[in-house]
Amino acid sequence: MALKDRLTTIVRPLQLIWLSIxxxxxxxxxxxxxxxLAALARPQRIRDAATANLFITTSNGFIAFxxxxxxxxxxxxxxxxxxELGPGPGNQIHRYDQSLVDFIxxxxxxxxxxxxxxxxxxxxxxxxxxxxxxxxxxxxxxxxGEGVAExxxxxxxxxxxxxxxxxxxxxxxxxxxLLKPGGSFVFWEHVKxxxxxxxxxxxxxxxxxxxxxxxxxxxxxxxxxxxxxxWENPGDIEVADEPYxxxxxxxxxxxxxx
Numbered sequence: 001m002a003l004k005d006r007l008t009t010i011v012r013p014l015q016l017i018w019l020s021i022x023x024x025x026x027x028x029x030x031x032x033x034x035x036x037l038a039a040l041a042r043p044q045r046i047r048d049a050a051t052a053n054l055f056i057t058t059s060n061g062f063i064a065f066x067x068x069x070x071x072x073x074x075x076x077x078x079x080x081x082x083x084e085l086g087p088g089p090g091n092q093i094h095r096y097d098q099s100l101v102d103f104i105x106x107x108x109x110x111x112x113x114x115x116x117x118x119x120x121x122x123x124x125x126x127x128x129x130x131x132x133x134x135x136x137x138x139x140x141x142x143x144x145g146e147g148v149a150e151x152x153x154x155x156x157x158x159x160x161x162x163x164x165x166x167x168x169x170x171x172x173x174x175x176x177x178l179l180k181p182g183g184s185f186v187f188w189e190h191v192k193x194x195x196x197x198x199x200x201x202x203x204x205x206x207x208x209x210x211x212x213x214x215x216x217x218x219x220x221x222x223x224x225x226x227x228x229x230x231w232e233n234p235g236d237i238e239v240a241d242e243p244y245x246x247x248x249x250x251x252x253x254x255x256x257x258x
Contacts, residue, residue, distance in 0.1 A: 019058070020212040024050040051214050052112030056089045063091050070251055071095075071159060074186050077253055080154025081105075083178060085137060085171075086161035089113055090120040098126065105148055106132045136165070137174045150177045155184045163190040163215035168224045176229035181258040187225070191250040192218040195243035202246045222250055230257035 027050035031039035039046065055062070066072070075092045078084075079100035084092065087106040090113070096104070104126070106117065111134040121130045135142045143149070156175045165171045175185060193199045202218040210216045226234055232255040242248040 017208050017212050020050065020054050023053045023057075024212065026050070027053065047214075048110045048112050052089070052110055054213070056113075056116055059089045059091055066091065066159075069188070069249070071188050074188055074251065074253065075157065075159070076100075077184070078155040078157050078186055079184075081152065082155045082157060083107060083137070083148060083153050085156065085158040085175070086164060087113065087117060087132070090117040092157065092159055093117070093120045093124050093126065093130075096124075096126070098124075098129070101126075101129055102154075104130045105143075105146065106130065107135060107137050107143070108132070109134065109136045137171055137178070140174070143178075148178060151180050153178045153183055154180060155186060158185070158187040158189065160189060160215070162187070162221050162224065163217060163219060168219060168221065169227065172224050172228035176256060179256045181256055182232075183256045185225070185231075185254045185256070186252075187254075188249055188251040189221045190215065190217050190219070190247055191221045191239060193243065193245065193248050194239075198243060198246060205246055217247060225254070231255060232257050 024046070027046045028039075030049070031042075031046050035042075071092075072095050075095035076097045078096060079102075081103050082096075082101060083105045084107070086108050087093075088108065088110075090106075114132055114134065117132050121127055121132075131146065133143065133146055137143070156179060158175075162168050162171065179185065193202055199218065206216060206218055222237060222239065225237070234254065236254065237250060237252040240249045240251075
Protein backbone atom coordinates (compact mmCIF):
# COMPACT_ATOMS: atom_id res chain seq x y z
CA MET A 1 0.00 0.00 0.00
CA ALA A 2 2.84 2.39 0.81
CA LEU A 3 4.33 1.93 -2.67
CA LYS A 4 0.96 2.68 -4.27
CA ASP A 5 0.63 5.85 -2.17
CA ARG A 6 4.09 7.02 -3.17
CA LEU A 7 3.38 6.40 -6.88
CA THR A 8 0.10 8.31 -6.66
CA THR A 9 1.80 11.36 -5.16
CA ILE A 10 4.34 11.32 -8.00
CA VAL A 11 1.86 10.87 -10.87
CA ARG A 12 -0.33 13.83 -9.91
CA PRO A 13 2.54 16.39 -9.93
CA LEU A 14 3.73 14.95 -13.25
CA GLN A 15 0.29 15.63 -14.73
CA LEU A 16 0.57 19.30 -13.74
CA ILE A 17 4.10 19.47 -15.15
CA TRP A 18 2.86 18.10 -18.49
CA LEU A 19 0.02 20.64 -18.56
CA SER A 20 2.53 23.39 -17.87
CA ILE A 21 4.66 22.25 -20.79
CA UNK A 22 1.69 22.64 -23.14
CA UNK A 23 0.99 26.17 -21.87
CA UNK A 24 4.65 27.19 -22.18
CA UNK A 25 4.71 25.88 -25.75
CA UNK A 26 1.52 27.77 -26.60
CA UNK A 27 2.86 30.97 -25.03
CA UNK A 28 6.12 30.64 -26.95
CA UNK A 29 4.27 30.18 -30.26
CA UNK A 30 2.05 33.19 -29.57
CA UNK A 31 5.04 35.38 -28.65
CA UNK A 32 6.91 34.35 -31.79
CA UNK A 33 3.83 35.05 -33.90
CA UNK A 34 3.52 38.56 -32.48
CA UNK A 35 7.15 39.64 -32.13
CA UNK A 36 9.21 37.17 -34.12
CA LEU A 37 12.60 36.17 -32.76
CA ALA A 38 12.68 39.34 -30.67
CA ALA A 39 10.33 37.54 -28.27
CA LEU A 40 13.20 35.30 -27.21
CA ALA A 41 14.89 38.30 -25.63
CA ARG A 42 11.95 38.60 -23.20
CA PRO A 43 11.58 35.10 -21.76
CA GLN A 44 9.92 36.36 -18.56
CA ARG A 45 6.93 37.58 -20.57
CA ILE A 46 6.52 34.11 -22.07
CA ARG A 47 6.86 32.53 -18.63
CA ASP A 48 4.35 34.96 -17.09
CA ALA A 49 1.78 34.23 -19.81
CA ALA A 50 2.22 30.46 -19.53
CA THR A 51 2.14 30.41 -15.73
CA ALA A 52 -0.94 32.64 -15.58
CA ASN A 53 -2.78 30.47 -18.12
CA LEU A 54 -1.82 27.34 -16.17
CA PHE A 55 -3.12 28.57 -12.83
CA ILE A 56 -6.19 30.32 -14.25
CA THR A 57 -7.15 27.09 -16.06
CA THR A 58 -6.62 24.95 -12.95
CA SER A 59 -8.04 27.51 -10.49
CA ASN A 60 -11.28 25.64 -9.81
CA GLY A 61 -9.37 22.44 -9.08
CA PHE A 62 -7.08 24.19 -6.61
CA ILE A 63 -10.05 25.85 -4.91
CA ALA A 64 -11.88 22.51 -4.61
CA PHE A 65 -8.80 20.87 -3.09
CA UNK A 66 -8.16 23.72 -0.67
CA UNK A 67 -11.78 23.47 0.47
CA UNK A 68 -10.84 20.09 1.99
CA UNK A 69 -8.01 21.67 4.01
CA UNK A 70 -7.56 24.37 6.66
CA UNK A 71 -7.13 27.06 3.98
CA UNK A 72 -10.70 28.48 4.14
CA UNK A 73 -10.50 28.96 7.93
CA UNK A 74 -7.03 30.49 7.65
CA UNK A 75 -8.19 33.04 5.08
CA UNK A 76 -11.28 33.89 7.13
CA UNK A 77 -8.99 34.76 10.04
CA UNK A 78 -7.34 37.58 8.05
CA UNK A 79 -8.44 40.97 9.33
CA UNK A 80 -7.76 44.68 9.22
CA UNK A 81 -5.32 45.96 6.61
CA UNK A 82 -4.21 42.84 4.75
CA UNK A 83 -1.46 42.09 2.27
CA GLU A 84 -1.92 38.90 0.28
CA LEU A 85 1.32 37.55 -1.15
CA GLY A 86 1.03 36.11 -4.64
CA PRO A 87 -2.76 36.00 -5.10
CA GLY A 88 -2.33 34.39 -8.53
CA PRO A 89 -5.78 34.10 -10.15
CA GLY A 90 -7.50 35.18 -6.93
CA ASN A 91 -8.39 31.82 -5.44
CA GLN A 92 -8.81 33.30 -1.96
CA ILE A 93 -10.96 36.34 -2.78
CA HIS A 94 -14.29 34.65 -2.03
CA ARG A 95 -13.00 33.31 1.30
CA TYR A 96 -12.38 36.59 3.12
CA ASP A 97 -14.73 37.54 5.91
CA GLN A 98 -15.60 41.01 4.66
CA SER A 99 -16.79 42.10 8.08
CA LEU A 100 -13.18 41.79 9.26
CA VAL A 101 -11.53 43.37 6.21
CA ASP A 102 -10.55 47.06 6.07
CA PHE A 103 -8.44 46.79 2.92
CA ILE A 104 -6.57 44.14 0.92
CA UNK A 105 -3.35 44.77 -0.98
CA UNK A 106 -2.75 41.88 -3.39
CA UNK A 107 0.91 41.78 -4.42
CA UNK A 108 2.01 39.61 -7.35
CA UNK A 109 4.84 40.26 -9.84
CA UNK A 110 2.87 38.62 -12.67
CA UNK A 111 0.61 41.28 -14.28
CA UNK A 112 -1.24 38.64 -16.33
CA UNK A 113 -3.54 37.95 -13.37
CA UNK A 114 -4.93 41.48 -13.27
CA UNK A 115 -8.07 40.95 -15.39
CA UNK A 116 -9.20 37.66 -13.82
CA UNK A 117 -8.66 39.11 -10.34
CA UNK A 118 -10.64 42.23 -11.24
CA UNK A 119 -13.58 40.06 -12.29
CA UNK A 120 -13.50 38.09 -9.03
CA UNK A 121 -13.22 41.28 -6.98
CA UNK A 122 -16.33 42.67 -8.68
CA UNK A 123 -18.21 39.43 -8.07
CA UNK A 124 -17.25 39.49 -4.38
CA UNK A 125 -18.20 43.18 -4.14
CA UNK A 126 -14.74 44.05 -2.83
CA UNK A 127 -13.99 46.80 -5.34
CA UNK A 128 -13.46 49.56 -2.77
CA UNK A 129 -11.39 47.32 -0.50
CA UNK A 130 -9.00 45.62 -2.94
CA UNK A 131 -5.91 46.80 -4.80
CA UNK A 132 -3.87 44.50 -7.06
CA UNK A 133 -0.24 45.64 -7.30
CA UNK A 134 2.00 44.03 -9.92
CA UNK A 135 5.25 43.84 -7.97
CA UNK A 136 7.09 41.80 -5.38
CA UNK A 137 6.92 42.40 -1.65
CA UNK A 138 10.58 43.43 -1.82
CA UNK A 139 9.66 46.45 -4.02
CA UNK A 140 9.37 48.66 -0.96
CA UNK A 141 9.45 52.01 -2.77
CA UNK A 142 6.54 51.06 -5.03
CA UNK A 143 4.58 49.63 -2.09
CA UNK A 144 5.12 52.79 -0.03
CA GLY A 145 3.61 54.74 -2.91
CA GLU A 146 0.52 52.56 -2.57
CA GLY A 147 0.33 53.06 1.19
CA VAL A 148 2.14 49.91 2.37
CA ALA A 149 4.94 50.85 4.74
CA GLU A 150 6.82 49.20 7.58
CA UNK A 151 4.53 48.44 10.50
CA UNK A 152 1.36 49.23 8.53
CA UNK A 153 -0.27 45.80 8.14
CA UNK A 154 -2.53 43.84 10.45
CA UNK A 155 -2.25 40.60 8.43
CA UNK A 156 -0.05 39.10 5.74
CA UNK A 157 -1.59 36.10 3.99
CA UNK A 158 0.53 33.57 2.12
CA UNK A 159 -1.11 30.53 0.53
CA UNK A 160 1.33 28.39 -1.50
CA UNK A 161 3.58 31.36 -2.29
CA UNK A 162 6.88 31.05 -0.39
CA UNK A 163 7.77 28.09 -2.59
CA UNK A 164 7.65 30.38 -5.65
CA UNK A 165 9.58 33.47 -4.54
CA UNK A 166 13.17 33.98 -5.55
CA UNK A 167 14.61 34.43 -2.06
CA UNK A 168 12.32 33.15 0.67
CA UNK A 169 14.52 34.54 3.46
CA UNK A 170 14.42 38.13 2.15
CA UNK A 171 10.68 37.90 1.46
CA UNK A 172 10.00 36.78 5.02
CA UNK A 173 12.14 39.58 6.43
CA UNK A 174 10.03 42.06 4.45
CA UNK A 175 6.83 40.41 5.68
CA UNK A 176 7.96 40.74 9.29
CA UNK A 177 8.89 44.41 8.82
CA LEU A 178 5.58 45.29 7.17
CA LEU A 179 3.50 43.77 9.97
CA LYS A 180 2.43 45.86 12.94
CA PRO A 181 3.56 44.60 16.36
CA GLY A 182 0.92 41.99 17.20
CA GLY A 183 0.05 41.60 13.51
CA SER A 184 -0.51 38.13 12.06
CA PHE A 185 1.30 36.13 9.42
CA VAL A 186 -1.20 33.56 8.07
CA PHE A 187 0.25 30.82 5.89
CA TRP A 188 -0.18 27.42 4.23
CA GLU A 189 2.93 26.36 2.32
CA HIS A 190 4.89 23.53 0.73
CA VAL A 191 7.77 22.16 2.78
CA LYS A 192 10.47 19.50 2.54
CA UNK A 193 9.13 16.12 3.67
CA UNK A 194 10.57 14.63 6.87
CA UNK A 195 10.42 11.16 5.29
CA UNK A 196 13.83 10.49 3.72
CA UNK A 197 12.57 8.45 0.76
CA UNK A 198 9.92 11.01 -0.12
CA UNK A 199 12.45 13.82 0.32
CA UNK A 200 14.64 12.16 -2.32
CA UNK A 201 11.62 11.97 -4.62
CA UNK A 202 10.98 15.67 -4.04
CA UNK A 203 14.59 16.43 -4.95
CA UNK A 204 14.24 14.48 -8.19
CA UNK A 205 10.97 16.21 -9.15
CA UNK A 206 11.99 19.68 -8.07
CA UNK A 207 14.04 20.79 -11.14
CA UNK A 208 11.15 20.16 -13.52
CA UNK A 209 8.53 21.35 -11.03
CA UNK A 210 10.30 24.63 -10.25
CA UNK A 211 11.06 25.34 -13.93
CA UNK A 212 7.59 24.58 -15.28
CA UNK A 213 5.16 25.03 -12.38
CA UNK A 214 7.12 27.83 -10.75
CA UNK A 215 7.74 26.69 -7.20
CA UNK A 216 10.31 24.82 -5.14
CA UNK A 217 8.71 21.90 -3.30
CA UNK A 218 11.49 21.06 -0.86
CA UNK A 219 12.44 24.30 0.87
CA UNK A 220 12.90 24.56 4.61
CA UNK A 221 10.09 27.11 4.82
CA UNK A 222 9.72 26.78 8.58
CA UNK A 223 13.30 27.88 9.16
CA UNK A 224 12.83 30.93 6.90
CA UNK A 225 9.65 31.95 8.72
CA UNK A 226 11.21 31.63 12.17
CA UNK A 227 14.38 33.46 11.13
CA UNK A 228 12.47 36.50 9.83
CA UNK A 229 12.01 38.04 13.29
CA UNK A 230 10.55 37.43 16.72
CA TRP A 231 7.14 35.76 16.89
CA GLU A 232 4.97 35.42 19.99
CA ASN A 233 3.84 31.86 19.24
CA PRO A 234 6.39 29.95 17.13
CA GLY A 235 5.23 26.66 18.67
CA ASP A 236 1.87 27.00 16.91
CA ILE A 237 3.30 26.13 13.49
CA GLU A 238 1.75 22.90 12.21
CA VAL A 239 3.61 20.54 9.88
CA ALA A 240 1.33 17.94 8.29
CA ASP A 241 2.26 14.31 8.89
CA GLU A 242 2.19 13.14 5.25
CA PRO A 243 5.16 10.79 4.78
CA TYR A 244 4.11 9.78 1.24
CA UNK A 245 3.33 13.24 -0.13
CA UNK A 246 5.76 15.21 -2.29
CA UNK A 247 3.64 18.26 -1.44
CA UNK A 248 3.30 18.20 2.36
CA UNK A 249 2.13 21.42 4.00
CA UNK A 250 3.16 23.69 6.81
CA UNK A 251 0.61 26.13 8.21
CA UNK A 252 -0.17 28.50 11.03
CA UNK A 253 -1.07 31.95 12.29
CA UNK A 254 1.95 33.65 13.83
CA UNK A 255 1.82 36.94 15.71
CA UNK A 256 4.65 39.44 15.47
CA UNK A 257 6.11 39.99 18.91
CA UNK A 258 5.13 43.27 20.54
